[in-house]
Amino acid sequence: MNTNRKKNLDSNDAKEIAVTAVTQDAYSAKPAPRVVPTPSVRRLPLYLRLLRDYVAQGRETISCTRLAADLRFDPTQVRKDLALTGVVGRPKVGYPVAELIAAIEDFLGWRNPVNAVLVGVGSLGTALLGYNFSLHGVNIVGAFDAAPEKVGQVVHGREIMPIGYLTHFIQHRHIPMGILAVPAQAAQSVAEMMVAGGVRAIWNFTSAALQLPLDVLVERADFSASLAVLTRALAHGLAPTPPKIP
Amino acid sequence: MNTNRKKNLDSNDAKEIAVTAVTQDAYSAKPAPRVVPTPSVRRLPLYLRLLRDYVAQGRETISCTRLAADLRFDPTQVRKDLALTGVVGRPKVGYPVAELIAAIEDFLGWRNPVNAVLVGVGSLGTALLGYNFSLHGVNIVGAFDAAPEKVGQVVHGREIMPIGYLTHFIQHRHIPMGILAVPAQAAQSVAEMMVAGGVRAIWNFTSAALQLPLDVLVERADFSASLAVLTRALAHGLAPTPPKIP
DNA sequence: TAGATTGTTAATCGATTAACAATC
DNA sequence: TAGATTGTTAATCGATTAACAATC
Numbered sequence: 069m070n071t072n073r074k075k076n077l078d079s080n081d082a083k084e085i086a087v088t089a090v091t092q093d094a095y096s097a098k099p100a101p102r103v104v105p106t107p108s109v110r111r112l113p114l115y116l117r118l119l120r121d122y123v124a125q126g127r128e129t130i131s132c133t134r135l136a137a138d139l140r141f142d143p144t145q146v147r148k149d150l151a152l153t154g155v156v157g158r159p160k161v162g163y164p165v166a167e168l169i170a171a172i173e174d175f176l177g178w179r180n181p182v183n184a185v186l187v188g189v190g191s192l193g194t195a196l197l198g199y200n201f202s203l204h205g206v207n208i209v210g211a212f213d214a215a216p217e218k219v220g221q222v223v224h225g226r227e228i229m230p231i232g233y234l235t236h237f238i239q240h241r242h243i244p245m246g247i248l249a250v251p252a253q254a255a256q257s258v259a260e261m262m263v264a265g266g267v268r269a270i271w272n273f274t275s276a277a278l279q280l281p282l283d284v285l286v287e288r289a290d291f292s293a294s295l296a297v298l299t300r301a302l303a304h305g306l307a308p309t310p311p312k313i314p
Numbered sequence: 315m316n317t318n319r320k321k322n323l324d325s326n327d328a329k330e331i332a333v334t335a336v337t338q339d340a341y342s343a344k345p346a347p348r349v350v351p352t353p354s355v356r357r358l359p360l361y362l363r364l365l366r367d368y369v370a371q372g373r374e375t376i377s378c379t380r381l382a383a384d385l386r387f388d389p390t391q392v393r394k395d396l397a398l399t400g401v402v403g404r405p406k407v408g409y410p411v412a413e414l415i416a417a418i419e420d421f422l423g424w425r426n427p428v429n430a431v432l433v434g435v436g437s438l439g440t441a442l443l444g445y446n447f448s449l450h451g452v453n454i455v456g457a458f459d460a461a462p463e464k465v466g467q468v469v470h471g472r473e474i475m476p477i478g479y480l481t482h483f484i485q486h487r488h489i490p491m492g493i494l495a496v497p498a499q500a501a502q503s504v505a506e507m508m509v510a511g512g513v514r515a516i517w518n519f520t521s522a523a524l525q526l527p528l529d530v531l532v533e534r535a536d537f538s539a540s541l542a543v544l545t546r547a548l549a550h551g552l553a554p555t556p557p558k559i560p
Numbered sequence: 561t562a563g564a565t566t567g568t569t570a571a572t573c574g575a576t577t578a579a580c581a582a583t584c
Numbered sequence: 585t586a587g588a589t590t591g592t593t594a595a596t597c598g599a600t601t602a603a604c605a606a607t608c
Contacts, residue, residue: 107599109543109546112542113541113542117498132566144601144602144603148567148599157566159567159608160607178545190441195436195441205544206541269548271540277360277385287544291447294517295450297531298517299452300350301515302423302490303422303426351575354575377588389589393591394575394592397592403590404584405590406588
């Protein structure tokens with residue numbers, strides 16, 4: 069009981085601060101939690117995806133039990149995650165599906181896409197330009213490449229601009245996000261150009277460890293972490309099932 | 315001290331079990347830890363990447379302090395992660411770079427690539443076929459697509475086969491890994507064909523929540539989790555820096 | 561009503577970070 | 585040698601899971 073004292077005090081502090089927040093910000097009935105767990109944020113798109121399926125099936129409410137089963141999550145975890153959106157469920161009934169969808173989209177900022185530039189129109193960059201991320205909160209409004217022969221080409225509706233224009237373009241159009249799809253050797257210098265232009269976040273598809281100001285958010289998206297998990301597992305105990313000869 | 319008792323007992327158990335493991339498996343001087351933390355496995359490729367740079371710079375040893383600084387990690391965390399590989403460092407000197415590289419590659423299974431099939435040769439699938447993952451533990455040895463007009467085409471050196479051949483191909487060639495790059499609606503059924511063929515792991519680039527036997531490892535690689543983190547942060551407090559007018 | 565399901569607090573679990581003796 | 589750096593244990597932190605009263 070004694071080692072828990074600190075933790076309990078923390079909980080009490082949190083409650084008090086939350087109450088204060090209500091006083092300060094009378095607009096929202098429920099104060100947003102001060103800090104949102106990143107794992108929860110990462111899971112929210114999974115719920116969103118399923119909720120859209122439920123709508124297509126004509127469901128109007130859904131229980132956390134069902135969501136949890138479909139995702140192989142713990143039901144309590146689902147309840148905690150959904151609570152972040154402020155939507156309340158009804159015992160015995162579940163959560164209103166349409167309301168949840170809207171609340172998650174709002175929570176993630178997917179209702180108001182931010183503009184982004186993409187640098188590096190190789191095969192991955194081309195694939196990214198082909199996606200429409202506008203329902204996922206991002207609009208790619210400019211594409212750049214260092215290769216002179218690529219500049220001027222139109223890929224998925226965007227004309228490729230020279231790297232030399234990058235910083236000015238970001239600055240001029242107040243672009244908050246950069247997508248890095250260049251070769252690893254070029255990553256650091258292109259990232260610096262992005263930051264010089266004023267981006268606040270970088271989606272980094274390269275394997276480079278970027279050295280940037282701490283207030284720039286870098287989200288790693290290179291494949292090596294996934295591959296490490298998969299290959300390590302396969303190399304140690306996850307052998308292929310013996311093929312069933314029919 | 316009393317709430318910690320359980321935890322301490324656990325540590326002791328671990329030690330005893332580890333000792334038992336040594337007795338059972340006399341080959342390795344240091345027994346591999348029973349369970350390897352996934353976050354550590356995900357970080358190992360980052361070290362590997364930096365270590366290769368250090369080699370290129372002519373370094374023969376590297377301290378965890380330096381690695382930690384370059385990656386903005388805690389030095390203790392780096393020591394813990396590197397300890398997984400079994401490589402020992404020398405106080406005041408650091409870790410031998412070449413040895414670490416080899417040990418990490420071994421640990422991840424990147425010295426002996428596993429075979430994989432890719433299904434869905436759209437823009438992302440094409441990009442993935444263009445990568446050479448053989449230094450990252452994976453060889454894509456077959457590509458499949460449902461569209462009859464794609465079948466027979468050669469993309470990055472692989473002839474696209476019809477989905478109908480998928481299960482047999484996996485079974486016949488003992489392929490342990492499948493890469494899912496199909497539209498979300500097709501994901502579940504293609505995944506089931508992969509499992510029917512005998513894959514033990516699936517690299518899932520779709521947003522679908524797959525319902526598969528629990529002993530099949532599914533590694534999620536769709537973009538929505540990353541996007542959620544980025545857009546949520548930008549929508550709440552990470553505004554673009556005001557452009558500095560020169 | 562009875563009981564499934566929510567919202568929330570407490571307990572557990574696991575990962576990260578701090579502390580420090582050993583040592584090169 | 586002196587002190588930077590390792591290896592490892594202990595402490596902290598944060599996320600997940602269990603428990604359970606409230607309630608529809």
